[in-house]
Amino acid sequence: KSSMKESKSSFKQQQNNDQVSPFTYSKLFDPEADWDKDQLGDVLHWIRQLVGLFCGLFCGAVPLVGGIWVLGFLAISSGIIYGYYSLILKVDEEDFGGHGALLQEGLFASLTLFLLCWILGYSLAHF
């Protein structure tokens, strides 16, 4: 069973390297779409940035106070990314370097963007 999965994975990777369709917005919710590492990585990066932007503005507006919300943001954004590529896109993470590689796409930039929006929103709206 594992050798069958490996050969399927290697065939799919070969296919990915040779003939991946160019990016279109319809691919974002298509579990049958072909992805290459760069395309998927870029999509996950921008999703993380949007989550960081909205979470930061929301936390600043309410306001939510306390360092625990940094951990909350990391958990929520990672959960959204994981849910997106495993449940919606249904990609095999082994083809793209494993869960670690996919979950770290845009992580640090989104964390700094979240902190920036949170601090700005809190400072400007409540003082």
Add this chain to the structure above:
Amino acid sequence: MASMFSSSKFSDSLTVVGVSLCSAVICEAISWILIYRTSSYKSLRSSIDKASRKLESMKTTTDSLKLTTKKSKTKKMDRVETSLKESSRDLFFFKFKSGAVVAIVLIVVFGLLNSLFEGKPVAKLPFTPIWIVKSMSHRGLQGSDLTDCSMAFLYFLCSISIRTNLQKFLGFAPPRGAANPGLFPMPDQKTS
């Protein structure tokens, strides 16, 4: 809404963000002129992308091969990996030389902001910073209120978030296959 923000106690934070955004655009313009539009950069980038794709496809097909074919495939993979490392190192040094100009611009901008906002909190942190963050977030500020935010920390957050995303948007982000060899790269054990 604009008048609400401008009359806020911490409206200086918008100045810091605005200056950071402008400096990021200027730095990327300088980088484009000195680095990204040159044929050397384009060819290095292309060779890194090709080598990393080739290495990935070789790694996935190696496991299912016979032992003798596997050995020759592994040697080929080592050669591709060495070529990838060399191209990554060349790219690093190429960008390093031109990056000095960008660094000077950033130092000048930081110095300007520092002279404008030294000793003055530009924002309020919605959390108490941990010791690693505290030295930057409370840099140059009087008083014991650790939730006062200095220009340095806000500028740091702006720089990372704005520049990273601007580079990504413009297509100037470093290729995923390129490893950072550092200033003192170790010789490759496999080829020696």
